[in-house]
Amino acid sequence: MKFCSQCGKPVSQRTPEGDNRLRHICDHCETIHYHNPKIVAGCLPVWEDKVLLCKRAIEPRYGLWTLPAGFMENDETLEQAAERESREEANTNLSIHNLYTVISLPHINQVYMVFRAQLNDLNFFPGIESLEVALFDESNIPWDQLAFGTIQMTLKLFFEDRQRGSYPLHTCNIDHRKPTV
Amino acid sequence: MKFCSQCGKPVSQRTPEGDNRLRHICDHCETIHYHNPKIVAGCLPVWEDKVLLCKRAIEPRYGLWTLPAGFMENDETLEQAAERESREEANTNLSIHNLYTVISLPHINQVYMVFRAQLNDLNFFPGIESLEVALFDESNIPWDQLAFGTIQMTLKLFFEDRQRGSYPLHTCNIDHRKPTV
Numbered sequence: 208m209k210f211c212s213q214c215g216k217p218v219s220q221r222t223p224e225g226d227n228r229l230r231h232i233c234d235h236c237e238t239i240h241y242h243n244p245k246i247v248a249g250c251l252p253v254w255e256d257k258v259l260l261c262k263r264a265i266e267p268r269y270g271l272w273t274l275p276a277g278f279m280e281n282d283e284t285l286e287q288a289a290e291r292e293s294r295e296e297a298n299t300n301l302s303i304h305n306l307y308t309v310i311s312l313p314h315i316n317q318v319y320m321v322f323r324a325q326l327n328d329l330n331f332f333p334g335i336e337s338l339e340v341a342l343f344d345e346s347n348i349p350w351d352q353l354a355f356g357t358i359q360m361t362l363k364l365f366f367e368d369r370q371r372g373s374y375p376l377h378t379c380n381i382d383h384r385k386p387t388v
Numbered sequence: 389m390k391f392c393s394q395c396g397k398p399v400s401q402r403t404p405e406g407d408n409r410l411r412h413i414c415d416h417c418e419t420i421h422y423h424n425p426k427i428v429a430g431c432l433p434v435w436e437d438k439v440l441l442c443k444r445a446i447e448p449r450y451g452l453w454t455l456p457a458g459f460m461e462n463d464e465t466l467e468q469a470a471e472r473e474s475r476e477e478a479n480t481n482l483s484i485h486n487l488y489t490v491i492s493l494p495h496i497n498q499v500y501m502v503f504r505a506q507l508n509d510l511n512f513f514p515g516i517e518s519l520e521v522a523l524f525d526e527s528n529i530p531w532d533q534l535a536f537g538t539i540q541m542t543l544k545l546f547f548e549d550r551q552r553g554s555y556p557l558h559t560c561n562i563d564h565r566k567p568t569v
Contacts, residue, residue, distance in 0.1 A: 208393040208394075209393065209394060209395070209396070210391060210392065210393050210394070210395065210396035211391065211393070211396075212389045212390065212391050212392070212393045212399075212421075213389075213390060213391070214390070214391065215390070215391035215392075215396045215397070215398070216396070217396070218393075225516065228461065240393075241459070242462055243426045243427065243459055243460060243461065243462065244427060244460050244461075244462060245424045246424065246425060246427065246499060278422070278424055279424060279425050279499075280409065280424065280425075281423055281424065281425060281494075281497040282494050282495075282497070282565065283492075283494050284492035284494050284561045284563065285490065285492045285499060285559070286492075286559075286561075287494075305557070305559070306490060306557060306559045309466065309487060309490075309501075311464075311465035311466045311467075313462075313463050313464050313465050313468075314463075316462040316463070318427060318460075318466060320490075335406065375556075376486070376487060376557045378466070378467075378486070378487045380465045380467075382465065384463065
């Protein structure tokens with residue numbers, strides 16, 4: 208951020224009175240601009256013993272496999288965001304079960320929130336952001352071709368939990384922050 | 389948003405190619421500015437049969453009671469955000485248990501995420517954003533003096549769950565969006 212989105216004049220980084228963090232503050236109108244983590248909402252769509260993955264047609268990680276997920280938008284609930292992302296990327300018709308993984312990524316200011324979901328039919332097909340959409344059973348998951356650590360973590364937890372037949376919430380972190388001195 | 393935070397020139401609302409939503413786009417440098425929901429992270433701090441509430445010293449809802457909670461910052465995990473907010477508002481020393489309520493508020497573009505937590509001692513005292521901090525048992529909760537619907541919902545669920553002795557995740561919505569025509 209270089210300019211104030213309210214008045215268009217330059218901003219500088221200062222700590223507001225009563226605050227303890229550097230913020231972008233307008234040198235002209237004094238508006239304080241806050242920047243906060245974004246939510247990535249997604250689904251783990253299941254059909255019998257298989258899960259649905261999408262091969263990414265966009266950067267980052269073009270050509271690698273992911274669960275359908277993307278940035279939650281304003282004016283929607285978490286479930287709506289997860290369902291919409293799955294529809295956009297894979298044209299799925301699914302029913303959402305429980306919130307399954309919540310993964311903080313402090314080094315990139317994201318929180319992943321993935322819902323377990325049940326595919327209602329097999330009429331899925333790639334959306335514009337996917338090269339390919341397919342079902343994989345555990346033995347065929349392309350573990351070395353997954354796009355993100357969050358996806359790997361969610362799939363590993365899912366196949367472990369499936370052995371036990373119970374799918375509790377997992378709250379985890381993937382933290383690549385540099386150690387503070 | 390009226391001006392581009394990258395170049396300071398005016399923005400207008402248009403739908404980018406390949407998108408289906410109006411975005412703020414710079415008329416000069418074409419930067420697309422996305423706006424996404426914010427996470428409010430908080431704690432439900434418990435001591436024996438009591439819960440800790442804070443009387444707000446700031447707007448909105450000055451003078452009403454709340455669980456310690458606030459906007460998650462960049463560079464932190466959800467648990468760190470919840471613990472920090474509780475420390476800032478009530479100088480608590482606590483241990484976080486499980487993620488307990490996740491509440492989407494699509495009409496104000498927020499997702500509340502409240503963790504159950506155990507107070508480790510009684511050395512809490514009001515931070516600068518609180519007029520007062522106190523423990524309440526179920527019969528003394530100031531139900532008509534609570535600051536937010538999310539707080540009321542979380543406390544109601546907690547006292548119901550306590551009867552059963554189990555505190556599973558609750559994923560809920562408080563949706564005051566106007567119906568779309």
